[in-house]
Amino acid sequence: MAKTDIGPPDYKQFLPPIIRDNYGKWRYHEIVRPGVLKHVGENGDVLYTVRVASPRLLSTDHIREICDLAETYCDGFLRFTSRHNIEFLLADEHRVAPLIEELQAKNYPVGGTGHSITNMVHTQGWVHCHTPATDASGPVKAIMDELYDHFTHMDLPAHVRISLACCLNMCGAVHCSDIAILGIHRTPPRPDNSRLPNVCELPTTVASCPTGAIRADMKNKTVQVNDEKCMYCGNCYTVCPAMPIADPDNDGISIWVGGKVSNARSAPMFSKLAIPFLPNNPPRWPEVVAAVKNIVEVYAAHARKHERLGEWIERVGWERFFTLTGIAFTDKHIDDFTLATETFRTTTQFKWG
Amino acid sequence: MAKTDIGPPDYKQFLPPIIRDNYGKWRYHEIVRPGVLKHVGENGDVLYTVRVASPRLLSTDHIREICDLAETYCDGFLRFTSRHNIEFLLADEHRVAPLIEELQAKNYPVGGTGHSITNMVHTQGWVHCHTPATDASGPVKAIMDELYDHFTHMDLPAHVRISLACCLNMCGAVHCSDIAILGIHRTPPRPDNSRLPNVCELPTTVASCPTGAIRADMKNKTVQVNDEKCMYCGNCYTVCPAMPIADPDNDGISIWVGGKVSNARSAPMFSKLAIPFLPNNPPRWPEVVAAVKNIVEVYAAHARKHERLGEWIERVGWERFFTLTGIAFTDKHIDDFTLATETFRTTTQFKWG
Amino acid sequence: MTDSKTPLLDELEKGPWPSFVKEIKQAAEKKPAAADLLNQLELSYKDRIGHWKHGGIVGVKGYGSGVIGRYSDRPDLFPNVQAFHTMRVNHPTGWFYKTDALRKLCDIWDKHGSGLTNLHGSTGDAILLGTTTEHLQPCFDDLSEAGFDLGGSGSALRTPSACVGPARCEWACIDSLDICYQATMTLQDQIHRPMFPYKFKIKVSACANDCVSAIARSDLAIMGTWKGRIQVDPAEVRAYADAGLDIRGEVCDLCPTKCMEWSEADRTLVIHDGDCNRCMHCLNVMPKALRPGKERGASILVGGKAPIVQGSLLSWVIVPFMKLEPPYTELFDLIARIQDWWDENGRSRERLGELINRLGMRHFLKAVGLPAVPQMVKHPRTNPYVFFWPEEIDKKEVK
Amino acid sequence: MTDSKTPLLDELEKGPWPSFVKEIKQAAEKKPAAADLLNQLELSYKDRIGHWKHGGIVGVKGYGSGVIGRYSDRPDLFPNVQAFHTMRVNHPTGWFYKTDALRKLCDIWDKHGSGLTNLHGSTGDAILLGTTTEHLQPCFDDLSEAGFDLGGSGSALRTPSACVGPARCEWACIDSLDICYQATMTLQDQIHRPMFPYKFKIKVSACANDCVSAIARSDLAIMGTWKGRIQVDPAEVRAYADAGLDIRGEVCDLCPTKCMEWSEADRTLVIHDGDCNRCMHCLNVMPKALRPGKERGASILVGGKAPIVQGSLLSWVIVPFMKLEPPYTELFDLIARIQDWWDENGRSRERLGELINRLGMRHFLKAVGLPAVPQMVKHPRTNPYVFFWPEEIDKKEVK
Amino acid sequence: MPTIELAGKSYEVDEDGFLQELDKWSEEFAEAYAHVDGIEGPLTEEHWRVINYLRGYYQEFGIAPMVRKVVRETGLDLKRIYELFPSGPGNGACKLAGLAKPTGCV
Amino acid sequence: MPTIELAGKSYEVDEDGFLQELDKWSEEFAEAYAHVDGIEGPLTEEHWRVINYLRGYYQEFGIAPMVRKVVRETGLDLKRIYELFPSGPGNGACKLAGLAKPTGCV
């Protein structure tokens, strides 16, 4: 039998020698061009990093091609980033240009550093999950095709982090992204009373509902959904297979803006609702692509240097954001969940638009 | 029988002629000295207002004395302010000095304008209410004796509004005051099971509890209090006389800071807990007086001009506030009611103290 | 020590601030009730506890509100405050008085009550502090005769109040006094005959300085504001600068939207009015140089209240701008729709703000017929728990 | 049009961004499962709905986690994805690889699975995407042989992750990689054998830039910081200025605490470190000139998570500063106390943050033995609903 | 606690005249007590409509109904109710109906 | 839905082998099914302690107990439970005990 509990391989064996030598002793870095970082050690050592985009969903053969590249240029050392990009690590400055040349020849986008749009964190969608309200990889591909130049050029006021999650579970942790794309259902689950008694725990199902829309029907060992209290989060389906919620005609995508994670300048912020619903329109989700692009361009045109999307909006005000982007404000933008009162405007300080 | 629904007397008959002439046509004002406002109309008319402190609890004879003054100097016109001060309204500049002279001779404090501490909004306390955790008039008198010079001098960075409410009903609306003094109970109510069934509505009593600490005991037509869930708000007593909560040994005062109402510069803000508990120590509440004075003095020493107490704290940070005032921070300062998570620090941005 | 019967309270006659103890003693000279109040209060100071019984429900004929019943829990010791009810007299709007009216009040109260008052209660009423059940009706009769009426209490509309506004303030963007007075007169029935789930408070401030704390203390706050450019008098701006005002530091730097620029060189102030949120700060500092814009009206906010039960609320913007001219039809219609929805849906002791919070702002807006606008929120929702109306959903049969 | 069986997906082969469709097609050349994945996905694109059944609970011997079971709802059409489970392989800390290790993974996956992967999952695992129940155990055996182990799933500790930190970043205030690796190794049992009320995530960022989103995505976030003065190299500051950086505008004005002053005249930068909240902005803009202070450690935060059930939470500061040096005893002891309290009190599917919220921070702090400090809050409470501990109350008998 | 004598029976009431032993209520109590609250003559059908509604509601839900409900369910507008019970539905009608004294909001 | 034959009876189970008609569970089912989950030999007293605890809890509360509870109440530590049920308490023990398939957190 296999050995268990051995843990992952020790990362130290995978560090290139220059990193081992300069571990904890880096002095500064520069971005020498989009996608290329230069880190200088206290002792003067220089490490180059070349960052390329990845679709994240990789075939083994493609990984082998990446390995080939790493072996040719980086003595076999590479890493992936927290946003699924690939980083080639080079101690030798002379190999940087040839690597980039070959990468470009093979259509690997080089970029994603500094004030650019880097890779989209995203999730499984129709490729592997059971609760998605939209696909993940497809919208990502369609959006990044459109925003490609912002990956390869550092032409934005600040970092723009776009993420996608295909349902409210938010595996893409989109809740703190500059722009978040979130799959949503819009119709209540449909309890299957024949299966439910055998496959679901009633108390768990009742407790799963954030708005208390589910009542246990003890006699029939099943549940009833109060459609008026249901906001289609799908959490009941997560715990109870007999409550399917997917609905091709009403599932779709919502767009959220202004979140951030870093503590730089401003504290981390949640993303806020910008567009409540756009239809699922595969294969290229044109409405979603256009909406994201519009937000990016309006931001790029108006924000100041170093100002993240959310920081810009905070400065100019949400009323101005809606005016400038032309996005319609609706009652759906107004919170009605448990902390709603904290979001209501409790001052006469506002702009006309 | 008396005529009903006649409403209050029409205020217009009580406006002095100069106000009637300049109604809605004032051009600007100046504070010519603490307690004396000079309003100039578009047509050049000048109205003087002399503001004096009032204990709010006034005897009819004292009111008659005030009337005498108003008749002597103001043709019988006067008003009261939203913070219970008395304002003498004079069209004639020459009567201002004599009025002030007589006021001072009679020990009426003149002041409360501009960057001063004006009168304390407060409530009934032991004088007339049934739920107080402290007295109202007594602490007000003791505090204002101590802060007297800040009433008669405009020597603070900005307005400082101090209010007092003798229980959590907050009739003094202390929830948005620069400094709030709030009477609190600290022991749970003691249901009187013999009286309760006849004098209380069970559902109302149960619903009155913000933390769900009360359970109806249907059989005995009474209620049970879960002491661990009770935070002594007294609301159950308000609706159910058979649940007395006053407790001389544990009732007392808490101090709150940093609230404001105006929209000037910053949006209105709630007051925040500074000191969870100080004992009821009549007749002069020395601990409370010292605590308030300390906060005022630390604020006066550190804030910038025009900076309200809460604005100053927001700028320097709460950790700095606690350090500078020497007030102890405790677990009681950390919210645990429904919106608690909104107050937790969700950033590594903080100071060491 | 003296042989005073009130050694503790006597301490509070000392010191420069006016003493409420002196007031009670003054009234006590004529009124046994005031004397017993003093004595009972001394006992409270000794015991550190109040000596009033719970509640009390008394009133005058035809009204369900306006009187707060109160009984001593030691009538044995203090028989003259066995019953000691207060009457809430609706103050003249803006708390303006002529002395003859005030004197009349005093006379009535000397006739029927303790001779003690609060000018004013924190809702704004002239409070007549302490009388017996028997005196209530005659006292009311005399008040009515003198042109006064009672204010609100209980689950009623409470006495509305207003800042001094146009009567004495250069910043008034609406006629706070007239609006308040008209509301008071129009809604008399609501004041005197409780019929709501709980209390309802209306306050009117004629600008964002909010001198009656409308935003914090009323279920419905009416706050003056303007559209368009702040009126700038450049000469007066320069005069302030000449007089030593640090315009950059004290004005521009404190402008919350940073929409002001002061050029020291050419001594001019530029305001980017499109970014201004009308906070009032610059006008407050330079009243002689800056005036509100010319198109004036009010923002309407709802929901403000003290903490019981769900926690304090500051009022929420529901109408960013409403023109307000007599007879204020749009305003009173809106108030009626709001109260109607609240009265229909509210639980007992549920304030308007709590009801909106419980049912959701979208239901409130739909019911009262207001459009959703970004000015209603600090920021849009952060949680994805979004409801759609049935009519927004594709009705195709779900497989 | 072509006669492709996947016309919709084919559209996604176009355009400059790398195409996941190409990846699937590449794998499909060798693997029928990948081919059926493509076909099923095409159907989803047509139907606008997923075609996977709910859940699935499969695994390897001795582990309760690491595998996500998945079954097609159209096995009739796509028999090769009838079962299509993913294996979560714990990534090497920092996502560093040598190619030989990566190639080994690929070989194993070609042998046992679909030939498709996610590098990496959003928790950080190397995800092997799609195999059958029968292959799980042999695949795990091979992985183990090659030195790999599974990551977390279910109500377990999830695979911890860390920013690149000291390996390649000048700002690392702690050894994020070592801490993460030690935590992963020490807590193996918690990763493989679910025993908590729900999932538990740990992430480590070596500075406040938080390159692994620890504050937003982990129940326990460890974030590097420093005490004392930012190290300033005045010559390099001047060099930035000479190179055209607008130090006042781009650095000082954006400093959230406004604790920096740049004097254009004598070309010096003054930092009032006592006011600095270590936001990182100035260091980010001038990495060559500014470095973190010398006394380094971490802030510990808890409670972060996505919205289900109570709404998203960002993590909360519970320890402003902790020195972190191997063997990190203080840290691991604290984690143990936290988990113990959570495990003991948590309801099923209740994350740590939700439990703290339900029971109150004071109970949490008392149980894990941490003192209350102002750094824990944005501001003290605004509601007066304050609990006192029994021992704080005067026990004298209440009359 | 004061005691009050009505039609030969004695009742414990509080200072405001509210019955302190709710189970002692009877129609005779209400009739006899009406004058105390300024109602002249015997109770009419309309009085009883209000009283009966109040009692029924209280028995069912344990609370007094809100005023809007009383108006709607009895078909009597507020003005009429104040004519019937000069001290109003809370002080007057509830007292005669033998409900617990309304509290809460005063 | 697959069907499985055990000791002469047929049961409907899902892909993961979880019983789809919970009332069909019997001790025989558990005994016969044990091998499927890699348990060698007949079920021991320790196995039954876990199974009975799970069933009792499920019957009382309608949910499966949390792992910490199982450990505490059966007196068997987690290591031992994995020895008894190699695929763990959720996949292994619940399956034999005839509980609904654990969902939620995967």
Ligand code: SRM
């Ligand atoms: C490689 C990576 C860490 C890793 O372990 O994988 C990384 C690496 C660096 N980050 Fe980061 N960050 C990485 C994800 C993040 C994230 C997480 C995320 O986006 O999911 C954040 C938080 C984002 C947010 O706030 O929403 C992040 C916020 C920052 C910031 C703060 C930016 C800001 O102003 O808010 C900096 C500072 C800066 O760039 O000026 C920074 C700076 C850096 C530096 C310059 C640090 C250094 O000196 O080496 C590295 C190169 C940055 C660049 O791309 O220009 N890194 N960085 C991650 C690359 C992701 C990618 O492929 O694009």
Ligand code: SRM
């Ligand atoms: C008389 C009164 C209105 C009334 O109808 O009774 C009044 C009158 C004036 N207020 Fe006020 N305010 C009055 C209560 C308030 C309140 C309400 C309260 O304190 O309960 C507020 C909100 C307080 C808060 O924010 O917590 C208030 C916030 C202001 C402000 C904004 C101050 C700020 O910077 O936050 C101004 C502007 C200023 O003074 O620069 C202001 C300005 C003024 C001006 C200058 C308006 C004018 O041009 O005439 C008046 C003289 C102010 C002075 O005292 O220096 N008034 N003012 C109230 C006097 C109360 C008293 O006796 O002291």
Ligand code: SRM
């Ligand atoms: C007299 C007055 C205090 C004063 O000394 O000025 C007062 C006195 C009482 N208030 Fe008040 N409230 C008074 C203004 C307020 C205010 C301030 C305001 O109106 O601007 C508030 C906070 C604002 C608000 O309404 O939210 C206020 C919030 C309360 C509450 C809590 C209401 C809530 O929803 O949170 C109660 C409790 C209740 O309604 O049961 C309450 C209840 C009471 C009662 C009736 C006690 C009770 O529970 O039955 C007090 C009677 C005292 C007595 O014996 O005379 N009183 N009460 C004020 C009315 C005078 C007047 O008419 O002018």
Ligand code: SRM
């Ligand atoms: C694979 C992955 C998405 C991806 O494509 O990267 C993923 C996939 C699933 N997540 Fe997740 N989560 C993944 C990272 C996350 C993250 C991000 C993170 O860890 O940083 C989050 C948000 C952060 C958090 O934990 O709060 C996340 C929040 C959830 C939730 C909501 C949890 C909550 O407390 O709000 C669920 C629902 C649940 O647990 O029942 C969930 C549930 C699921 C399930 C198991 C679906 C379910 O309900 O049973 C998904 C299985 C998909 C599949 O078929 O493979 N997943 N999930 C990520 C794990 C890969 C890895 O191990 O590296």
Ligand code: SF4
């Ligand atoms: S976000 Fe939802 S649909 Fe997407 S992978 Fe996560 S759980 Fe599945």
Ligand code: SF4
């Ligand atoms: S989808 Fe969400 S809101 Fe609707 S019933 Fe299920 S758990 Fe409740």
Ligand code: SF4
């Ligand atoms: S604050 Fe409380 S105690 Fe004071 S008057 Fe109001 S209700 Fe009475």
Ligand code: SF4
């Ligand atoms: S005092 Fe407040 S918290 Fe305590 S039982 Fe009464 S209502 Fe509940």
Ligand code: SF4
């Ligand atoms: S609220 Fe505005 S208009 Fe009214 S008195 Fe105060 S400053 Fe003047």
Ligand code: SF4
């Ligand atoms: S009113 Fe306020 S926001 Fe507008 S310009 Fe003046 S200071 Fe700025």
Ligand code: SF4
């Ligand atoms: S979190 Fe800080 S230390 Fe870690 S990689 Fe990012 S910038 Fe560097």
Ligand code: SF4
């Ligand atoms: S780290 Fe941030 S807060 Fe500190 S000095 Fe630099 S910019 Fe200012």
